[in-house]
């Protein structure tokens with residue numbers, strides 16, 4: 001991907017960079033426009049564009065929404081490892097983590113908007129806040145969280161912005177817009193910035209864990225009508241799987257970007273990051289195991305039906321194939337097998353598989369519980385997303401990637417090796 | 426009975442018999458150490474309270490000082506709290522499962538009354554067979570919205586579009602609902618449906634011309650993109666019918682006379698009496714939603 005500020009150092013790679021970047025952007029634009037057509041159509045025809053029903057009222061868009069909230073919370077928490085707990089080995093991905101967190105939230109909220117029966121009334125959730133509603137709380141938490149992320153990203157970038165303001169590039173132009181004329185960098189501002197990063201990161205941790213992602217888990221966990229969701233461990237699983245997907249995503253993005261730019265990859269960081277990711281995944285699997293075990297042992301008919309729908313029905317490929325095999329068994333083997341665990345390509349595959357696996361996890365949370373009706377005599381749900389639902393999803397994700405790519409073009413998101421040595425100290 | 430008989434006893438005659446048997450109040454009271462006159466006056470006024478010609482509050486006002494004088498610290502009564510009993514009605518429905526024949530008349534009349542679109546039925550009759558052939562028993566369980574006293578739907582609604590009225594009915598404000606469908610997910614009885622905008626216009630000309638005035642709101646024609654399309658709908662105990670003094674459509678049309686409707690605050694109403702029956706139960710009581718629909722098993 002093109003990074004104009006780096007052109008001084010990487011003159012030779014610049015031309016291929018721009019070419020790849022151009023192809024990338026045009027591919028995204030095509031995807032966005034294709035999806036955009038279906039987004040517009042969905043806005044006109046309403047939710048009849050979906051396969052949803054009153055038995056299965058939530059589907060793919062809600063699954064993607066919680067997936068992206070998870071990615072966001074996960075990448076943010078990873079950034080706090082760096083800025084709050086001083087794990088400098090991950091310094092290189094700090095700002096990228098924050099920016100990813102912001103973009104993922106934007107994508108997540110767009111999915112919510114797509115899913116509303118009356119998108120134009122979105123503001124009602126803020127105007128008429130119902131304090132007993134987990135969803136009502138979440139909408140507020142998301143806004144606070146996005147604001148906090150933006151401030152934090154700004155402070156993290158401040159030094160680079162000041163530096164870039166003196167260059168005569170596009171980045172420099174944006175930087176001049178964002179900084180005041182007499183901003184300087186000296187030891188005092190460094191100390192101040194670092195202190196603020198720590199404070200904001202510390203405030204952010206409870207907001208991200210309890211509010212944003214644990215909170216999204218409570219949207220499901222508070223529903224006593226659905227026994228498979230209604231457990232206290234559910235929000236915790238949400239947070240842990242958020243950490244899994246967030247770590248995996250950042251690892252994958254870092255490796256892919258470096259590869260495209262033909263820049264050296266910090267192998268030590270990748271290996272330790274992959275261990276971290278596998279650790280989170282193992283905790284996640286353990287929690288899920290107990291969750292299913294208690295549900296199964298309770299012998300409650302509706303709970304058993306839900307487990308059966310997830311693990312032994314037409315939909316079970318999503319659980320065994322995507323969530324368990326691709327999303328857990330394969331990546332764990334890669335990370336722990338001696339022959340592959342030093343190989344960056346193999347680890348990249350593992351990370352991508354984990355991200356895909358978590359998409360499966362999110363679908364398996366939302367759909368099976370809503371296939372089983374609340375009374376045995378009522379009709380069972382039958383849900384698989386329509387082409388239109390997939391296309392809208394493609395459009396929304398493409399929008400997120402576009403925002404990310406353009407953001408990276410205009411802002412000093414990427415760490416240069418020089419910054420790593422002193423930032424966050 | 427007794428139409429041509431002069432020897433039948435009239436209520437007056439019974440009164441006489443009772444009066445003869447009663448002890449003389451004055452004599453009895455004279456024997457006690459307390460004020461005779463006070464006792465007689467109180468007895469007279471107590472009768473007035475019972476037949477409604479005197480208010481209980483006034484009774485207490487008149488006698489409380491003399492009672493305190495007479496009984497001192499032994500007297501510990503005060504005006505009873507009568508304010509709370511003046512609430513309006515609280516509607517409940519009782520469904521006798523022994524009388525339900527599973528004909529789905531309620532379902533049909535509900536669809537006709539509320540003009541619900543395809544895919545939406547506020548009331549359904551859930552049918553199941555129990556036991557093994559040939560020893561089987563059919564179970565019919567009609568299910569409207571339970572109008573829960575602790576409604577899970579209203580608890581989770583982010584916009585307070587769903588709320589509970591004083592009269593017990595759980596309302597959806599379709600003009601505020603954002604269509605997030607959280608309430609559908611949260612309702613343990615599957616009583617809510619999303620209005621996807623479908624219509625019977627193809628099968629039934631004029632279907633779209635008029636909608637039912639749900640919750641007392643006239644919305645006129647059913648049109649694409651117009652509320653309540655894109656929002657959530659459910660049974661309202663036919664609130665618009667209650668407003669003009671009629672029973673809900675399902676209650677009125679029930680062939681087996683299995684449904685009863687009334688005010689649970691009134692201890693003499695049919696529903697109050699039926700609710701006290703040992704046959705009475707409510708669905709999924711363990712969830713604590715406290716439904717206002719009571720079944721008789």
Ligand code: SF4
Pocket residue numbers: 569570571572573576577578579595611612613614615616617659714
């Ligand atoms: S039955 Fe469902 S929709 Fe009706 S009041 Fe209870 S929770 Fe709400």
Ligand code: SF4
Pocket residue numbers: 581582583584585586587597601602603604605606607608609656657
């Ligand atoms: S769909 Fe409407 S009534 Fe139901 S929870 Fe959402 S805003 Fe409330």
